[in-house]
Amino acid sequence: MEELRIFAPATVANLSCGFDVLGCCLENVGDEMLIRKNDLREIRITKITGQELPLESDRNVAGVAVQALLKEARSTQGFDIEIDKKIKAGSGIGSSAASSAGAVYAVNKLLGEPFSKNELIKFAMEGERLASGNAHADNVAPALLxxxxxxxxxxxxxxxxxxxxPELRMVILHPLIEIKTRDSxxxxxxxxxxxxxxxxxxxxxxxxxxxxxEDYALLGRSLKDEIIEPFRSILIPHFDKLKAIALENGALGFGISGSGPSVFAMCKGEENAENVRGKLEGFYADKNIAFELHLSKINTQGIKELS
Amino acid sequence: MEELRIFAPATVANLSCGFDVLGCCLENVGDEMLIRKNDLREIRITKITGQELPLESDRNVAGVAVQALLKEARSTQGFDIEIDKKIKAGSGIGSSAASSAGAVYAVNKLLGEPFSKNELIKFAMEGERLASGNAHADNVAPALLxxxxxxxxxxxxxxxxxxxxPELRMVILHPLIEIKTRDSxxxxxxxxxxxxxxxxxxxxxxxxxxxxxEDYALLGRSLKDEIIEPFRSILIPHFDKLKAIALENGALGFGISGSGPSVFAMCKGEENAENVRGKLEGFYADKNIAFELHLSKINTQGIKELS
Structure with a gap:
C-alpha cells in the first residue's frame, strides 16, 4: 500500500464530570487526509486546505506525531501528508487531535501496522504537546479508538x-469566538x-x-460538573441560557466541549437531537455571534479509511 | 408472618478511589437478628448478645432506623428486636450499618414489603446518623442491596x-485497636x-x-487512593508493610476499610486469598496487637433470611 485516504474525526473531551479523562468521538464532523509514501526519507506537509496552518513538519501537529512514531519504529520511510481541514482550529472539538491521530493512523497502516491503535495514542499526544503545550490524550484517544x-x-x-x-446523539454549537488558552x-x-x-x-x-x-436517564443525571463548568462557562456567551434551553427540550445533558468555546448537548435519539439543535439555533440566531451547529452520532470506529 | 430471623452482613465502605461512594458486602461476616411483631405499639430492643450496646430504642441504631421506617409507613405496629452482634463495634466493617439495615429489612418484610430495598436505604441511614453523626449510605447500601x-x-x-x-475475595484484617472518629x-x-x-x-x-x-487486572490497577489513604493509614499500625506484603503476594489491591482500623486485601480466587491471609497473619502474629482475620466472597444478595 502506497497511500491512504482517511476521515479524521472531531472529538469531545472533558465530558462534564469526566474532566481530563473522558472523551467521545463524532461521526460526521472531521477532516480528510491523504498520506502517501515518498522516497525522500522526510515528512512533508504537502498541502493544507480549509485553514492556514504551518507547512513545516516540525511545526505541524501531524508532522511531529509522525516523527515520534517513526523514531520508535526506527523507520526512515518518508511520507507526504495532505490535510483538508474541516474542523476549525480553536473550536474545542479536537482539531489538532484529528490531524495528529489521523496522520499516525495512516502512517502505521502504510508501514504494515507495527503498532496497535492503543499504542498510537502516545505518538498522537506529541501533536497535542505542540498544539497546546500539554500532551493530553482525551481527544486523540477517542479519535483513534x-x-x-x-x-x-x-x-x-x-x-x-x-x-x-446506540441512540446517543451529540449536538455541537460552536460560537465563532476565540477563547485564549491562557484564559481557559x-x-x-x-x-x-x-x-x-x-x-x-x-x-x-x-x-x-x-x-x-445503556441507561440513558442515568447518563443524563450523571452529566454534571461542579468543578470546571462554573468557571469556564463564563467565557462562553449565553452558556446558562443555552444549557437551560437544551435541558428544557429534553437533552440528557449539556456542557462545554474541551475547553470551549464549543458546547454540546447530549441527546437520546435523532428526533430529540433535531429538536434541541433547532432550539439552540433559534436562540443564537439574533445574538450577533457567528456560529456553526453539528448533529452527530457517536462514532464507534474512530478514524475511517476512505475508498 | 410474625417473626423473621436474618443474617445482617458486614460491609467495606470507602473502597480506595471510591471514597465516600463505593462499598461492597461480605458473605460470611455478619450479625444475626431476630425481629418479631409485638402488641405494644413500641420498638423494643429485647436482647443484645456479643457486645455492650444501648437497649433503649432511641439510643440504638436498629431502633431509630425502624422508627424512621414506621413513621413514613404511618404504622403503629410494634416490634421486638434481638441482636447477636458478631461484628465488633468500631471495626470499620459496618457494625452499626448491619444492625440498621438488618432491622429495616426485617420490619419491612413483616409489614408486607411497603418499601423496595432501595427505599430502605434512607431509613437505615438514620441509624448511621445516630452512630457517627453522619447519615452516610456507603455501608447500609451494600448491606441491603x-x-x-x-x-x-x-x-x-x-x-x-x-x-x-465472581472470583473476587476479600481478606479483612482487623487490628483490635480503637481509632477515635474525631481522629480519623x-x-x-x-x-x-x-x-x-x-x-x-x-x-x-x-x-x-x-x-x-470482569477485568481483575484492571480492577487491581484501579484500586488506588492518593487522597485519603496517605493520611488515614498513619493511624493503622504497620499499614505500609501490610500493603506491601499483600501486593507482593498477588493481591489485586489493598486499602483501608471504612475509616479503619480494618484493612482489606482484594484478591482473585480462593487460593490467592488464602495465601494473602496467611502472609498477613504471619506478619502480625508477633506485633503485640490482637487482631481478627476474615476471608469472604462478595455477598451479592445482601441481608439473608435464615430458616
Missing part, C-alpha cells in the same frame, strides 16, 4: 474504550473542595455504569 | 448496584489538588468499568 475513551492514567499511559449506547486555564482552580470532588467522582462512576447498561 | 454499591448522590439519594466479578476525621484535608482529584476519578471510572468487564 472511537466511542467513549477513558484516560485512566498517564504514568503509565492507560486508556480504556467504553461502550456507546487561568479560570480553573488548582485546588477543589473534597466535597465537590466526591460529587464529581460519584457522577463519573455512575456515568460509566450508564454506558454499560 | 448486596454486591458493590455506588452512592451516586445524596440530594436526591441515588444508589446503584454494580456487578460483582481530623486527618482528612477538606481541600484537595485538582490533579489528585482527577487521578482519583480516573481510577474510579476504570474500577467501575472493570466490574462490568
Amino acid at each position: 472511537g466511542g467513549f475513551s477513558l484516560v485512566k492514567s498517564y504514568e503509565p499511559l492507560e486508556v480504556l474504550k467504553l461502550p456507546s449506547p 486555564r487561568a479560570v480553573i482552580r488548582q485546588n477543589v473542595s473534597l466535597q465537590k470532588a466526591i460529587f464529581q467522582w460519584g457522577n463519573l462512576a455512575a456515568l460509566v455504569s450508564s454506558l454499560y447498561t | 448486596g454486591g458493590f454499591s455506588l452512592v451516586k448522590s445524596y440530594e436526591p439519594l441515588e444508589v446503584l448496584k454494580l456487578p460483582s466479578p 476525621r481530623a486527618v482528612i484535608r477538606q481541600n484537595v489538588s485538582l490533579q489528585k482529584a482527577i487521578f482519583q476519578w480516573g481510577n474510579l471510572a476504570a474500577l467501575v468499568s472493570s466490574l462490568y468487564t
